[in-house]
Amino acid sequence: MIPLQLKVNGEPVAAEIEPATLLVELLRDQLGLTGTHVGCDTSQCGCCVVHVDGVALKSCTLLAISAQGSDVVTIEGLATGATLHPMQKAFHECHALQCGYCTPGMIMSAVALLERNPDPNEAEVREGLEGNLCRCTGYHNIVRAVLAAAAEMRGG
Amino acid sequence: MYPFEYVRPASVEEAIGLRRADAGAQWLAGGMTLLPSMKLRLAAPSQLIDLTDVEGLDEWSIGDEHIVLGSMSSHRRVAEADEVRTRIQALSTVAAGIGDPQVRNRGTLGGSIANNDPAADYPAALLGLGATIRTSQREISADEFFKDFFETVLEDDELVVAVSFPVPRRAAYLKFRTPGSRYALVGVMVAETRDGVRVAVTGAGPGVYRATQLETALAEDFRPEALVGLDMSPDGLNADMHGSPEYRAHLTGVLARRATAQAIACEN
Ligand SMILES: Cc1cc2nc3c(=O)[nH]c(=O)nc-3n(C[C@H](O)[C@H](O)[C@H](O)COP(=O)(O)OP(=O)(O)OC[C@H]3O[C@@H](n4cnc5c(N)ncnc54)[C@H](O)[C@@H]3O)c2cc1C
Ligand code: FES
Ligand code: FES
DSSP, rough: EEEEEEEEETTTEEEEEEETTBBHHEEEEEEEOTSSSOSSSSSOOOEEOOOOOTEEEEEGGGBBBGGGTTTTEGGGGTTTTTBOOOOOOOOHHTTOOOOSSSHHHHHHHHHHHHHHOOSHHHHHHHHHHTTTTSSSSSSSHHHHHHHHHHHHHHOO | OOOOEEEESSSHHHHHHHHOOTTTTTEEEETTTTHHHHHHSSOOOSSSEEETTTTTOOOEEEEEEEEEEEEOOOHHHHHHHHHHHTOOOOHHHHTSSSHHHHHHHHHHHHHHHHOOOOOHHHHHHHHHTEEEESSSSOOEEEHHEEETTEEEETTTTOOEEEEEEEESSSEEEEEETTTTOOOOEEEEEEEEETTTTEEEEEEESSOOOOOHHHHHHHHOOGGGGGGTOOOOOTTTOOBTTTOOOOHHHHHHHHHHHHHHHHHTTTOO
């Protein structure tokens, strides 16, 4: 076992892990943060996207030990109390989810996308979400939600 | 995944010492290929030697004739760097077109070329641009480096340290993506280098290769028209659910012509 220390959603966390423990396993199984989903487990679907030191990564394809000393943010860390993050709010308002399975990863990827490009056009949103698959919505409302959140976050 | 040991050396020497002490060990770079292979039990290393903290592997040196990129450079860093784009735009295109944003945030140049997936993008970039691979032991030309299906000339205890790319007169890379995986069904790098014209093809065959027939035609006349009517042979090309050898041969010609036109249009 290896001792691991990191921050998750702003809180310091200490855990004992095997070298083979994936970040998503640490989050879901040890920390009970089940908002981060596993859709494919083969790095394709993006359900498991979290931010590690501000960078969006697929947590099913990252060893937990690689996050040693890092600042990890999951979907549970986006809202402030009962106030949803603008991206969460936009997904709700634009009907950007049906079953909701892909939603946490979509939102984490979308938030990372806006951090790099606060004013994307539709094509840039679609490109930026290439690593996230949704089997329900047809993507249209997801793209609308990201554009709406971008406008709100820019104060428009 | 089967259990394994995990170590995080700080220098190339230390990394190599660890590798020599354990025949079952493997280097871990971005893990975007290795970790999925371990989950599928296609790989079962006894030890992962994480290269994240190894000094020097993320260093760059940018000149007017060559740019040298450390093996741990992420695809994102290469794709976004102005100093790469202004010298070798085709290389930015290669890096920006790999996988998806999360894969590019994590995957590395060294991991990609050591893996030598027959449909990967960087092998075509290195072979097409005539790059040189600097390892912990020697310098290897791209012509020698890529051997066969997932095979390179790297020794077990040899580490890719950096890649040196000569700045071409003009070059362009185009790939026809397999929509599911985003790997190249066929990808073609066309480059007019200081040492002549080079055309490298990925995705079409069992490994990256140079299309010498196209190179000869372009050396005489660097225009897409020079390639019209040159029928690529489907012999030895891949057949799978995504396309037949004949389709891949055809795509190679189409992409080579388009890449030539693009290289002329955005000469740098
Ligand atoms: C969903 C998805 C889509 C992808 N799409 C594409 C694509 O479109 N085009 C494309 O080209 N690739 C694609 N890839 C692969 C991606 O580019 C990987 O990042 C790359 O192939 C491996 O790089 P890595 O740093 O992740 O290496 P790792 O997975 O860490 O290592 C790969 C292999 O290289 C060895 N290795 C690593 N570093 C070194 C070194 N410095 N010296 C010697 N050996 C080393 C390792 O031991 C291992 O055997 C995709 C991957 C995924 C998951
Ligand atoms: S579960 Fe990680 S990419 Fe699908
Ligand atoms: S809402 Fe069901 S997978 Fe996206």
